[in-house]
Amino acid sequence: MKKKSVMLLVLALTVVIGLLPGCGNSSGSTDGGSGKNKNTTVKIGAAAVPHAEILNHVKPMLAKEGINLDVVVLDDEDQLNPALQEKQIDANYFQHLPYLKSVAKEKGYNFAVAGKVHVEPMGFYSDKIKSKNDIKNGAKIAIPNNSSNEYRALALLETEGLIKLKSGIANYSATPSDIAKNTKNLQFEEVDAAQLPRVLKDVDGAVINTNLVLEAKMDPNKALFREGSKSPYANIIVVRKGDENRKEIKAVVKALNSEDVKNFIKKKYGVAVVPAF
Structure with missing residues (x-):
């Protein structure tokens, strides 16, 4: 009986030791069983x-x-x-x-x-006109209403010769009130950027971020004009x-x-x- 009891005790200790952390390979380990998960x-x-x-x-x-x-x-x-x-x-x-x-x-x-x-x-899109030259006096243009993208939209229009911004604008921040020259008397609607594709039908054109164009399933090739590849x-x-x-x-x-x-x-x-x- 004593011999049998000793054998049972040894068997029990073996099972317990085998269950202790670190004594076997962890199922989540990728380092050969060191216990450290590299993932x-x-x-x-x-x-x-x-x-x-x-x-x-x-x-x-x-x-x-x-x-x-x-x-x-x-x-x-x-x-x-x-x-x-x-x-x-x-x-x-x-x-x-x-x-x-x-x-x-x-x-x-x-x-x-x-x-x-x-x-x-960023590009200029329209459901009503086919080229930049078709933009009429008093045309209604929608632009993003958050500060940095609003400046970006206005800067694109300036690059295309449609407006002229005041000099000395810093921090990539501007609104229509910072326009110094607007020969076509363009009217600006400041709109939440995500809503620009939806309001396109209600305006003559809109300056829209490309990710929003893609999300709206619009064709980015239909932009009348867009930023160059060296955009900041x-x-x-x-x-x-x-x-x-x-x-x-x-x-x-x-x-x-x-x-x-x-x-x-x-x-x-x-x-x-x-x-x-």
Whole structure:
């Protein structure tokens, strides 16, 4: 009996030891059983088009490096910066630097730019006219009502010779009140950017961000004119200050700046989206 009891005790101890943490291979481990899981999840909030589509394209590439890319699309893009501030996401990808600067100053965000990916050339669209020369005196033009994109729209109209802005405008901020010369007496409607495709039928033309054009299933080739490829409004990967040095974030930016992504953007979006790297 004593011998049998000893054998049972040894068997019980063997089972218990085998169940202790670290004594066997972890099911989530990718490092040969050291107990450390090399897989890292990076959560990025993004606009639906083209940002989330581009991020989803690099998912397999990053998975090979042990990075699980979690792409989060919010109905309200204005919540992507608060989500980053509140650490609900690790980064966001939906905005350009002038916009970031304007909201960061207002909201007190302590963010950093980890990299730039693409430019969506803002364009002038119309359901009523076929060329810039058809814009009549007193034409009603819709433009975005947020500060940086409003300046951007007015700057495009200035480049095309339709208006002249006051000199000395700083911080990429301007409204119709900053127009110094308006020979065609254009009438401006300041509209929430997301609503611009919907109001197009009610105005003579509108200056619209390309991502909104794509979301509305409009043809970006129908822009009467658009920004050039050297626009300063590249869409960027934004993180909390200090996180731009995280190896996972650097890996994401590297993937987004790859030749593979450049070819993907050109093939999928044509003139609507231009690589910025």
